[in-house]
Amino acid sequence: MVMIIELSAEETKRRFGVAIPIRNFPYQLNHREENNVKLVMEYIGIAYSPEENKGANSVKHLCDRGNTFEAVSTFPKAHTAEEYAEEHAKVMASLTDLHIMRFDIVSAKEDFVTIRYTATGTHRGAPHNGIEATGKRAEWTAAGNFIIDEHTGKIKHWWKDWDKMRMWKQLGWVKPPDAEFL
Template identity: 70%
Template sequence: MATSIKLSADETKNRFGVSIAIENFPSEITAVEAKNVQTVLSYMEIAYSPTDNKGTESVKHLCAPNDTFEAVSTFPKAHSAEGYADEHAKVMSALSDLRIVRFDIVSPKGNFVSLRYTARGSHNGGPHNGIPATGNSAEWTAAGNFVIDEETGKIKHWWKDWDKMRMWKQLGWVKPQDAEFL
């Protein structure tokens, strides 16, 4: 039975080219799984970079032809991984210091890569949906399940779940009347 290991930001950089710590990672993976992890982490690093995410063109080299993306409750206009980069760039224009703090878990199995991560940012940029900068900071989690195309080694499909309400409440973007968020 494989055990879980922790990778520091430096260890992740040396192994996968991305400087973000991984809290839980399998101690044993195949060479193909390692390449799939590198593809996903590279995509995430670009998509969450206020300077590197310029939308579709920033991530196109990591996406298979006709890739798909599903996150209806969080990014309803995005239907591909490239489209997500476009929509996420809009969020980052409001959260100019947005970053992934750590990967809580990265779990590859064959051509699947699942991850959960913690992100942080402050509304110190432009307006978000007409709300001027609040100066508030937030920390939240999100998860992604990726399918990597076996022929190209690129992202074929991605499902995303995001604790959007927690983020929005901390940033002052929504004040739910019928729910309590601790």
């Protein structure tokens, strides 16, 4: 039986370098799993930082050569973890205060790391798909599943799922505004 604990922002910062609380975390990880979580947290810390994410080169050192990224419904132009950082930088240009509020769950088993998080942001920046800043705030969830290359210790593959429609509706990015998605 796996014991689940909660980590405060301070504990997560000390252990993984990112000051974001984790609500559900396995009590024990082996050394390899601990390093893999640290790698994913470093990537997320950069990719979600308006100051640090300057596009693909910001995260290149964390990504395996030939890595892949899949999120067809949310980032169809991104096919690598570096391309995701590039596309995400564009979202952050619109949501200048975008940040992860908490990790709802972080787990690791061998070379597999999974995360689910809750994020927030306000459209105060650049236009998004031609929509000028709405001043509206949104809160949404997303999840990522990562495979870390056992030889290089870098991100080999990443699948991302994102509650994009919830976010877009709250921000006023869905046209018409009363559209429903089933």
